[in-house]
Amino acid sequence: MRTQHKNQANEGRFRLNRREFIKLTGAGLFVFFTVGKLPSAPDEAMAQELPTDFNAFLHIGEDGRVACYSGKIEMGQGIVTSLAMMLADELNVPLDNVDMVLGDTDVCPWDRGTFGSLTTRVFGPALLQAAAEARAALLTLASEELGVLEDRLEARDGAVFVQGDPSKSVTYAALTKGKRIERTASGPARLEDPSEYTIMNRPQLRMDAHAKVTGAAQYAGDMRLPGMLYACILREPAHGARLVSVDVSKAEAVEGVRVIRDGDMVAVLHPQWDVAAAALDLVQAEYERQDNVRLDDTSIFDHLVQAAPDGQTLASGGDLKAGKDAAQLHTETTFLDGYVAHAPIEPHTATVHVEGDRVTVWPSSQTPFPAQEQVAQVLGIPKENVRVISPFLGGGFGGKTRNLQVVEAARLSKLAGAPVQVAWSRSDEFFHDSFRPAAVVTINSGASKDGDITYWDFGVYFAGNRGAEHFYAIPHHKTTSYGSWRAASKAHPFAVGAWRAPANNTNTFARESQIEIMAAKAGVDPLEFRLRNLSDDRMRAVLKAAAEKFGWQEAPSPSGKGRGIACGIDADTFVATIAEVDVDQSTGRVTVKRVVCAQDMGLCVNPAGAVIQMEGCITMGLGYTLSEEVHFSGGAVEDRNFDTYELPRFSWLPKIETIILDKPDEPPHGGGEPAIITVGGAVANAIFDACGARVLQLPMTPARVKEALDRKA
Numbered sequence: 207m208r209t210q211h212k213n214q215a216n217e218g219r220f221r222l223n224r225r226e227f228i229k230l231t232g233a234g235l236f237v238f239f240t241v242g243k244l245p246s247a248p249d250e251a252m253a254q255e256l257p258t259d260f261n262a263f264l265h266i267g268e269d270g271r272v273a274c275y276s277g278k279i280e281m282g283q284g285i286v287t288s289l290a291m292m293l294a295d296e297l298n299v300p301l302d303n304v305d306m307v308l309g310d311t312d313v314c315p316w317d318r319g320t321f322g323s324l325t326t327r328v329f330g331p332a333l334l335q336a337a338a339e340a341r342a343a344l345l346t347l348a349s350e351e352l353g354v355l356e357d358r359l360e361a362r363d364g365a366v367f368v369q370g371d372p373s374k375s376v377t378y379a380a381l382t383k384g385k386r387i388e389r390t391a392s393g394p395a396r397l398e399d400p401s402e403y404t405i406m407n408r409p410q411l412r413m414d415a416h417a418k419v420t421g422a423a424q425y426a427g428d429m430r431l432p433g434m435l436y437a438c439i440l441r442e443p444a445h446g447a448r449l450v451s452v453d454v455s456k457a458e459a460v461e462g463v464r465v466i467r468d469g470d471m472v473a474v475l476h477p478q479w480d481v482a483a484a485a486l487d488l489v490q491a492e493y494e495r496q497d498n499v500r501l502d503d504t505s506i507f508d509h510l511v512q513a514a515p516d517g518q519t520l521a522s523g524g525d526l527k528a529g530k531d532a533a534q535l536h537t538e539t540t541f542l543d544g545y546v547a548h549a550p551i552e553p554h555t556a557t558v559h560v561e562g563d564r565v566t567v568w569p570s571s572q573t574p575f576p577a578q579e580q581v582a583q584v585l586g587i588p589k590e591n592v593r594v595i596s597p598f599l600g601g602g603f604g605g606k607t608r609n610l611q612v613v614e615a616a617r618l619s620k621l622a623g624a625p626v627q628v629a630w631s632r633s634d635e636f637f638h639d640s641f642r643p644a645a646v647v648t649i650n651s652g653a654s655k656d657g658d659i660t661y662w663d664f665g666v667y668f669a670g671n672r673g674a675e676h677f678y679a680i681p682h683h684k685t686t687s688y689g690s691w692r693a694a695s696k697a698h699p700f701a702v703g704a705w706r707a708p709a710n711n712t713n714t715f716a717r718e719s720q721i722e723i724m725a726a727k728a729g730v731d732p733l734e735f736r737l738r739n740l741s742d743d744r745m746r747a748v749l750k751a752a753a754e755k756f757g758w759q760e761a762p763s764p765s766g767k768g769r770g771i772a773c774g775i776d777a778d779t780f781v782a783t784i785a786e787v788d789v790d791q792s793t794g795r796v797t798v799k800r801v802v803c804a805q806d807m808g809l810c811v812n813p814a815g816a817v818i819q820m821e822g823c824i825t826m827g828l829g830y831t832l833s834e835e836v837h838f839s840g841g842a843v844e845d846r847n848f849d850t851y852e853l854p855r856f857s858w859l860p861k862i863e864t865i866i867l868d869k870p871d872e873p874p875h876g877g878g879e880p881a882i883i884t885v886g887g888a889v890a891n892a893i894f895d896a897c898g899a900r901v902l903q904l905p906m907t908p909a910r911v912k913e914a915l916d917r918k919a
Contacts, residue, residue, distance in 0.1 A: 227312065227313045228263075231265060231267075232267075232268070232386070233267075233268050233382060233383065233384055233385055233386050234265050234266050234267040234268055234382045234385075234386065234387070235265070235266040235340055235343060235344065235378075235381075235382050235385075235387045235389070236263055236264070236265050236386075236387065236388045236389065237263060237264050237265075237336045237337075237339050237340045237343075237388075237389045237390070237391055238262075238263040238336075238388070238389070238390050238391070239262055239263065239264075239332050239333070239335065239336040239339075239390070239391035240332065240391075241262070241328055241329050241332045262274060262275060262276040262277070262314070262315055262317075262329070262332070262333065262336070263275055263315065263336075264293065264333075264336055264337065264340060266297075266340060266344075266378055266382055267379075267382065268379055268382055268383045268384070269379055270299075270303065270364050270377055270378050270379030271303050271304075271305060272293065272294075272297060272299055272303055272304050272305070273304075273305040273306075273307055274289065274290070274293055274304070274305070274306055274307065274333065275307045275310075275313055275314045275315065276289070276306070276307070276308055276309075276314055276315070276317065276329070277308070277309060277311075277314045277315060277316055277317025277574065277575055278308050278309065278317060278320045278325050278329065279308055279309040279320045279571070279572060279574060279596045279599055280308055280309075280414065280596075280598055280599065281320065281572065281598070281599035281600075281601060281602045281606075282599070282600070282601055282602075283320075283325070283819065283878045284412055284812065284815040284818070284819070285306075285308075285320075285325050285326070286306050286308065286412070286413055286414050287410060287411075287412045287413045287414070287812055287815060288326060288330075288811045288812045288815055289306060289325070289326075289329070289330065289333060290304040290306050290413065291405050291406050291410055291811055291812055292330055292333055292334055292337070292406060292811055293333055293334075293337050294405050295398070295403050295404060295405040295406045296333075296334045296337035296338055296341065296397065296398055297337040297340055297341055297361075298341060298361040298362045298363065298364070299363070299364040299378070300363060300364060301405055301410070303364055308596060309574045309594070309595070309596025310574075310593070310594070310595050310596065311574055311575055311578045311592070311593055311594040311595075312593045312595075316575050317574075317575060318573070318575065318576070319572050319573035319574075319575070319576065319607060320572050320573075320602075321572055321573075321602075321604055321607065321704065322704075322777070322876075323707075323776070323777035323779075323875075323876025323877065323878045323879050323880075324777075324876070326811060326874050326875075326876060326877065327777060327778060327808075327873070327874055327875050327876050330811070330874055331873060331874075332391070334397055335391045335393060335395065335397065336391040338391075338395035338396060338397050338398070339389050339390075339391040339392070339395040340389070341361055341395070342395045342396070343387060343389055344361065344366060344378055344381055345359050345361060345366060347381045347382075347385075347387075348361075348366035348376050348381060351376050351380075351381065352366070352368060352374055352375075352376060354368050354374070364377060364378050364379075365377045365378060366378075366381070400809065400870040400871050401870075403870070406809065406811050406812075407809060407810055407811065407813065407868075407870050408812075408813070409812065409813045409814035410812050410814055410815070411814065412814075412815060412818075414598070418598070423598050424597045424598060425552055425555070425570065425597050425598050425599070425600050426552075426555040426556055426557055426568050426569055426570040426597050426627075426629075427552070427555045427557075427570075427627065427629050428597070429557035429568045429597070429627065431557065431559055431625040432625075433624045433625060434477070434557070434624065434625040434626070434627060435464070435475040435476060435477060435482075435618075435622055435624050435625070435626050435627070436475065436476060436477070436478065436479035436482045436626075436627050436629070437473045437474070437475045437482065437614070437615065437618050437626050437627065437628050438473065438474050438475075438479070438482045438483045438485075438486040438631075439471060439472070439473045439474075439486075439614060439628065439634070440452070440471075440472040440473070440474075440486065440489055440491060441633070441634060441637060441638075442493055443493055443495075443842065444493075444495055444840060444841035444842035444843075445637075445699055445700045445841030445842075445843075446495065446496040446699075446840070446841040447493040447494065447495050447496060447841065448493060448494045448496055449470055449472075449491060449492075449493055450492045450493060450494050451491070451492045452467075452472055452489065452490070452491045452492070453489070453490040453491075454467075454472065454474075454489050456488035456489070456490070457474050457485040457486065457488045457489050460476075460481065460484075460485045460488070462476050462477060462481065463475070463476050463481065463482065463485045464476070464622065465489075466618060466621050466622060468617055468618075468621060471614065471617065472489065472491070473614075473618055474486045474489065475618065475622060475626065479627075479629070483631075495840070495841075500839075500840050501699050501838075501839075501840060502837075502838060502839045502840070503544055503545070503644075503835070503836065503837045503838055506544075506545075506644045507542050507644065507646050509697070510644060510645070510646055510667050510668050510689075510697060511646055511667055513689075513696075513697040514667050514668070514688035514689050514697075515688060515689055516688075517665065517686040517687060517688045518671075518686065518687045518688075519684065519685070519686055520671055520674055520675055520685040520686065520687055521675045521676075521683065521684070521685045522683065522684040522685070523680075523681070523682065523683050523684075524661075524680075524681045524682030524683060525682055526661050526663055526682050526683075526684060528661075528682055529652065529660040529661025529662075529680075529681060529682025529683075530652055530660075530661055530682075532652075532654065532660040532661075532682075533652025533653055533654065533660040533661060534652075534653070534654055534655040535652055535653045535654070535655060535724065535727045535728055536650075536651075536652045537649075537650070537651050537652065537720065537723050537724055537727060538648075538649070538650045538651075539648070539649050539716075539719070539720055539723060539902065540646065540647070540648050540902065541646070541647040541648075541649070541712075541715065541716040541719065541720075541902050541903070541904075542644075542645075542646055542902065542903040542904070543644065543645045543646075543647075543669065543711075543712040543715065543903070543904045544644050544835040544836065544903070544904065544905070545641040545642060545643065545644045545702075545835070545836035545838070546641060546642040546705055546829075546830050546834050546835065546836065547635075547636055547639050547641055547642075547834070547836055547845070547851060548601075548602075548603045548604070548605030548606075548639055548640075548641075548642075548705060549635070549636075549639075549834075549848075549851065549853060550600055550601030550602065550603060550605065550606070550635075551600050551601050552570055552599070552600025552601055553570075553629060553630040553631070553632060553634065553635040554570055554606060554610065554611040554628075554629075554630045554634075554635060554638070555569070555570045555611060555627070555628065555629040555630065556568065556569040556570065556571075556609075556611045556612040556614070556615040556616075556627070556628050557569075557615065557625065557626070557627040558581070558612070558615040558616045558618075558619040558625065558626055558627075558628075559619060559625040559626075560585070560616065560619040560620045560623075563587050563591050564591050564593075565581055565582075565585065565587070565591060565592045565593070565616065565619075566592075566593050566594075566595065567581055567592065567593065567594045567595070567612060567615075567616070568594075568595050568596075568597055569594060569596070569609065569611070569612045570597070570599050570600065570602075570606055570611075571594075571596065571599070571606050571607070571609050571612060572599065572602045572604075572606045572607050573606075573607045573609065574594040574596045575594070576607075576609065577594050577609040577612045578592045578593075578594045580609050580612065580613055581594075581612060581613065581616045584613050584616055584617060585616055585617075585620055603705060603706040603826075604703060604704030604705050604706060604708060605639060605640060605703065605704075605705065607640075607703070607704070608640060608701075608703070610638060611628045611629075611630055614628045615627065615628040632846070632847050632848070633846040633847060636836075636843055636845055636846045636847070636851065637843050637846065638701075639701070640701040640702055640703030640704075641700065641701070641702050641703070641705070641836055642691075642702065642703075642704075642705030642708070642711075642830075643668050643669060643670075643691045643698060643702035644668070644698070645666065645667055645668045645669035645709075645712045646666075646667040646668070647664070647665065647666045647667070647669070647712060647713065647716035648664075648665045648667075649662070649663065649664050649665075649716060649717070649720045650663040651663065651720060651724060652724075653724050653727070653728055655728065656728070657724075657725065657728040657730040657734075657735050657738055657739075658738065658739065659678060659679075659680045659724065659739045660680070660681065660682060661680065661681075661682040661683065662676060662678070662680045662682070662683040662684070662685075663683070663684050664676065664683075664684070664685045664686070664716075664717070665685075665686045665687075665688060666685075666686070666687050666688065666709070666712070666713055666716075667688045667689060668688070668689040668690070668691065668697060669691065669708075669709040669712040669713060670687070670690045670691045670692070670708055670709030671687050671690065671709060672707065672708055672709040672710045672713070672776070673707070673709055673710030673711075673712075673713035673714050673717075673774060673775070673776060673883060674687055674709065674713045676717060677740070677742055677745055677773075677775060678721075678736075678739045678740060679739055679740060679741040680739070690709075691703060691704065691708055691709065699838065699840060699841050700838075700841060700843065706823075706826065706878075706879050706882055707776050707777075707879035707880070707882055707883050710774065710776050710879075710883040711827070711830055711882060711883050711885075711886055712904075714772060714774040714883040714884055714886065714887050715772075715886035715887045715890060715904060716887075717774075717887070718771070718772035718773060718774070718884070718887030718888070718890075718891065719887055719890050719891060719900075719902070721735065721736065722735075722763060722770070722771070722891040722894065723900065725762070725763065726762065726763045726764070726894070729762050730762060731760040731761055731762055731763075732762075732763055732770070732771050732891065732895075733749070733753050733758055733760065733771060734760060736749060736771065736773065737749065737750075742780075744780045744806050745773055745775075745780050745782070747780075747806060747867060748773070748780045748781060748782040748804045748805060748806050748865075748867065749771070749773055749782040749804075751782070751804040751865050751867060752771075752782040752783065752784050752802050752803065752804040752865065753771075753782075753784065755802045755804065755863055755865055756769075756784045756786075756800075756802040758784065763891070763894055763895040764894055764895050764896065764897065764898040765895055766895070766896065766897075767786075767895060767896070768786055768787045768788055768789065768799075768892050768893075768895055768896030769784060769785070769786050769891075769892055769895050770784070770785050770787070770887070770888045770889060770890065770891025770892030770893070770894070770895055771783070771784050771887075771888060771891060772785075772884035772885075772886070772887030772888035772891065773884065774880070774883040774884045774887075775880075776876065776879050776880040776883050777875055777876020777877075777878070777879055777880055778808070778875035778876060779805050779806065779807040779808075779875040779876055779877065779880040780805060780806040780880075781803065781804070781805040781806075781880045781881055781883065781884055782803070782804050782805075782884070783801060783802070783803045783804075783824075783881070783884035783885065783887075783888040784801070784802045784803075784888060785798055785800070785801050785860075785885070785888035785889050785891075785892045786798070786799045786800040786801075786860075786892060787799060787889060787892040787893055787896055788896065789893055789896045789897045789899075789911065791897055791915055793908050793912065794907075794908035794909060794910070794911035794912030794913075794914075794915060795908045795911070796832060796889065796893060796906065796908070796911060797858075798828060798832075798858065798860040798889060798892075799860050799861065800860050800861045800862075800863070801824050801860050801861070801862050801863070801885075801888070802863045802864075802865070803820055803824060803862070803863070803864050803865070803881050803884070804864075804865035804866075804867065805820065805864075805865070805866060805867070805877075805880055805881060806867040806869060806875075807866065807867075807869075807874065807875045807876070807877050807880070808869050808872035808873050808874050808875045809869060809870050809871075809872055809873060809874045810866050810868075810869075810874070810877070811874055813866060815877075816866055816877045817864050817866070819877050819878055819881070820862075820864045820866075820877075820881040821862050821864065823878075823879065823880070823881035823882035823885070824862055824881055824882070824885055825854055825859060825862075826854070826882055827881070827882040827883075827884075827885025827886065828854040828858055828859075828885060828889075829852075829853050829854045829905075830885075830886060830904060830905060831885050831886045831889045831890075831904065831905060831906060832854070832858075832889070832905050832906055832907065833852040833853070833854070833905050833907065834851065834852065834853065834905055835851075835904075835905050835907075836851070837850070864881075886904055889906065890906060893906065893911060897915060897918075898918055899911060899914035899915045899917070899918045900914060900918075901914045
């Protein structure tokens, strides 16, 4: 399989819009398809002109190769492989015959972005339907070519055969040669039965693995253009600070350095990045701090509760008063969760070449089409004049959607009259990140003395709605959300945004901690307590699968064994995680020894890729659980590198065991985020089970664990 990630710097001079590209592609079979109801069209004119190809199209060429053109991007989640597997299986072609062309705004139809674990579960079914439409068209052509009724034909390995007489056949290439056929995926084409799959639901090595392991993979920072300049940009010391004066004379004295000032942006440019960076250090600037609210990472929680808007009821049932009257055991708890950075390996980067009124952009971005519109707007040119070519992305996690670095590079390229690359430093990356928001969760719940939950009153402040609604069989309940990360910026001293499974990590940590607090009060084993209060068959199945793999032995917490459970739902995938920990009670340091994770994700397109995603989620989850936290004072971000902001280390990794329930007859669900949501709750519950100390704030640092131990004593 080939992808578009090759020789991209040279492709920048290829100037065609999509309609011209499709015309020049020549003969073959084209199938255009949309992905459900679009949330919005890029503009009304385009919506009327191209009603059938907003999201993707596939092309079967005269050489028999199959190409899929989509606005999605590859950022490590593995869709270059999984989407190709879906297309190859439904179209009955060898996987090596499929080319994925992703995130190129000149040749790929519009797409709002790659996020939310939406690609496989939303785009995937539409891709299958398009492939089925193509296969049906090819069978019709083959029937005419071979003089045989369609019901006597079968497609496999890129050809159509007469059943019972394999000597009579015709290849897809031969059927499309010299012809131009266009179809729109309308829905009635028959999809293959899962029992007919030969590629999906079987482990497949990722198609981009060799390029990434050998270093051949191209990222935004790998682009090299003739005459290209590297730009280092002057940054304010704190959010809200205003530039009062600046002296760039010493920087300008460095040979080959150019200094550009455009409004509040001051940038130092040079053909070598290290020279530009050193010259930036010579710039002398004076700022005036304008912090409107003196907040820090300790006072932020009270501030959020006070600043919260009226609540939005997400779910309710029964009568809370009746539930409280029926309960013998009552628990009221407040959970806290601090700001967390995205901290991708690849910082925000963009290479931009402005040539007159034409622009080519190579960004590290989850949203290439919005980036196209942003560049067009800042430069005052039609968006059709901007081509965005998406290289591989070195991690996004929801943080590479705003495209600030793309706009910076575009402005500078125009002013410099040369290609410009902006690569944020690690300090820039932390300072300008749209952090996962700090949040507060309050839960008031109760149960009978036998362990039946009678009422549940859940309130979440500013984390967001995702994962807030419970899935337990609780007769009297209410879930309320106060503010969301989507509209919370005025309550925060800096930008906040989506962070892998936004809101769900916070909500699941609070909910699953509260469940085990209640189980401990009732003196009931945590597994038994959950099963007693669960009626959902999918959740019961993943929970039982994890418990069986773990070898769970019944005992109320704290048992001294150091085991904890957490369950959750994300992207329509059900997940249950059991963690085993050791707690050093003299220091509060937690060692996670073992994690067992089971998930029901419907049809698992690529089990090998899904396992990698689960392992990655668990590893990343250890960060927000044990160490990752942004410290700040007013608008000043105090963590600007990994010397103070601690990511999970390889030495931390526990034994990880994964289980994927076999559900080939179900539609595929999201796999990029579910396993991360349960890590915090499972570890928190395991800490309590190990030593009887309950930690109510993430991350559960040694200091916080030690404080909880001291309170217990």
